[in-house]
Amino acid sequence: MRIAFLIFDDITALDAIGPFEVLCRIPGAEVMFVGETAGIKRADPKSLGLVADYSSADVTSADILLVPGGRGEAQVREKPHVLEWVRRIDATTQWTTSVCTGALILGAAGLLNGRPATTHWARLEKLREFGAEPRSQRVVEDGKIVTAAGVSAGIDMALHLVRLVAGDTVAQAIQVGIEYDPQPPFDGNAKRAPAPVMEVLRPRYQRN
Amino acid sequence: MRIAFLIFDDITALDAIGPFEVLCRIPGAEVMFVGETAGIKRADPKSLGLVADYSSADVTSADILLVPGGRGEAQVREKPHVLEWVRRIDATTQWTTSVCTGALILGAAGLLNGRPATTHWARLEKLREFGAEPRSQRVVEDGKIVTAAGVSAGIDMALHLVRLVAGDTVAQAIQVGIEYDPQPPFDGNAKRAPAPVMEVLRPRYQRN
Numbered sequence: 001m002r003i004a005f006l007i008f009d010d011i012t013a014l015d016a017i018g019p020f021e022v023l024c025r026i027p028g029a030e031v032m033f034v035g036e037t038a039g040i041k042r043a044d045p046k047s048l049g050l051v052a053d054y055s056s057a058d059v060t061s062a063d064i065l066l067v068p069g070g071r072g073e074a075q076v077r078e079k080p081h082v083l084e085w086v087r088r089i090d091a092t093t094q095w096t097t098s099v100c101t102g103a104l105i106l107g108a109a110g111l112l113n114g115r116p117a118t119t120h121w122a123r124l125e126k127l128r129e130f131g132a133e134p135r136s137q138r139v140v141e142d143g144k145i146v147t148a149a150g151v152s153a154g155i156d157m158a159l160h161l162v163r164l165v166a167g168d169t170v171a172q173a174i175q176v177g178i179e180y181d182p183q184p185p186f187d188g189n190a191k192r193a194p195a196p197v198m199e200v201l202r203p204r205y206q207r208n
Numbered sequence: 209m210r211i212a213f214l215i216f217d218d219i220t221a222l223d224a225i226g227p228f229e230v231l232c233r234i235p236g237a238e239v240m241f242v243g244e245t246a247g248i249k250r251a252d253p254k255s256l257g258l259v260a261d262y263s264s265a266d267v268t269s270a271d272i273l274l275v276p277g278g279r280g281e282a283q284v285r286e287k288p289h290v291l292e293w294v295r296r297i298d299a300t301t302q303w304t305t306s307v308c309t310g311a312l313i314l315g316a317a318g319l320l321n322g323r324p325a326t327t328h329w330a331r332l333e334k335l336r337e338f339g340a341e342p343r344s345q346r347v348v349e350d351g352k353i354v355t356a357a358g359v360s361a362g363i364d365m366a367l368h369l370v371r372l373v374a375g376d377t378v379a380q381a382i383q384v385g386i387e388y389d390p391q392p393p394f395d396g397n398a399k400r401a402p403a404p405v406m407e408v409l410r411p412r413y414q415r416n
Contacts, residue, residue: 012229013225013228013229014225014226014228014229014386017221017222017225017226017256018222018225018226020221020222020256021220021221021222021359021360024253024255024256030255031253031255031256032255033255033256033257040248040259045232045239047232047238047239047240047241047261048225048228048232048239048241048258048259049241049258049259049261050256050257050258050259051248051256051257051258051259053255053257100387120387121387138389138391139391149387149389150385150386150387151229151385151386151387151388152229152363152386152387152388152389152390153387153389155360155390155392156390156391156392156393159392159393159394160393163393168394169404169405169408170408171393171394172393172394172395172396172401172402172405173401173405173406173408173409175392175393175394175396176394176396176397176398176401176405176406176409177358177359177409177412178222178358178359178360178396179308179328179329179357179358179359179360179361179396179398180359180360180390180392180396181346181360181361181392181395181396181397182360182363182364182388182390182392182396183346183347183364184363184364184367184383184388184389184390185364185367185368185371185379185380185383186367186376186379186380186383186384187380187389188380188383188384188386188387188388188389188390189384189389190384190387193380193381193384194380196377197377197380197381197384198381198384200377200378200381201381201384201385204385
């Protein structure tokens with residue numbers, strides 16, 4: 001089971017590392033972090049560096065492709081050869097997946113046309129630009145394309161994938177192994193958040 | 209608000225990156241990834257590399273210290289100068305924190321003596337070796353020491369910390385920003401997991 005994570009500068013780190021922590025525990029999993037070029041990619045904020053051991057030229061197939069999001073996705077969408085790589089890998093995968101605004105990269109690659117999909121709540125409507133049908137859901141599975149909502153939703157999506165590829169017992173074992181028995185202090189749903197909370201978030205999400 | 213993450217080889221990546229994704233969003237936060245030496249640290253599994261921009265010699269104080277866990281913690285506990293660094297930074301912090309088996313490093317540094325604390329469910333009893341009182345809780349706060357249960361519990365712990373340092377509105381905004389509205393497919397609590405699930409996990413957690 002070869003699993004390729006696309007990473008890039010200004011990535012939201014948890015978009016990738018949440019699913020990594022789940023998927024790397026599938027028996028026989030072989031994980032590859034892939035950049036346009038190999039080397040260190042700086043997250044958003046840049047105080048964290050993640051290493052791409054592989055360049056896109058090094059990787060020509062995968063069983064699972066995972067495309068995370070973050071502020072840097074807009075730059076990735078403007079790189080035709082990276083989008084071409086996404087399409088080429090997708091042609092070889094069993095599952096092609098995204099977390100957060102990684103869905104916009106799948107969309108720009110033409111993979112979401114006519115499909116239901118999800119992304120971070122702040123960018124949901126933008127999916128229409130790529131012919132996708134936005135769904136306000138945690139995880140959307142459509143054929144072999146699985147998209148997750150924002151950031152932390154990648155953990156739920158990855159556990160969903162493990163059920164599909166390795167069954168419920170292994171999936172629950174991984175969930176228990178990472179002690180994913182969440183006790184968040186608040187309601188994390190944007191639709192139900194009080195106005196002062198959304199006011200704090202406004203500057204961050206007031207972009208393209 | 210200077211936040212230091214200790215990282216090392218064979219770290220469980222999500223122990224650090226879950227809290228990073230939360231704490232880096234505190235207004236004015238300055239995050240430092242600190243290794244015994246600077247450079248790339250390989251997670252468990254090694255397919256992921258995380259960059260320590262700072263060596264322990266570079267960092268002499270922090271407002272928050274976060275010590276993650278993972279298979280590599282046993283090696284860290286055998287490095288007196290790293291434990292000495294943990295004690296030295298702790299003497300300067302507002303909050304000293306751990307995720308998962310990072311608590312065993314705090315324990316080995318002598319910081320949990322006589323204190324209630326938590327860690328990954330599989331290692332909870334080991335806390336007694338360091339004079340700590342094991343608590344089967346998601347997050348344990350005792351004075352300025354805050355310990356989290358296994359792996360994903362670091363996200364909950366970090367949101368708890370944000371409440372303490374920046375208040376409820378900012379904390380909820382960060383939770384909504386990372387869309388932390390969890391929908392795990394299973395019950396992730398080890399105490400309630402069925403026998404076949406625990407059987408899958410047995411080889412992984414049958415060590416020191």
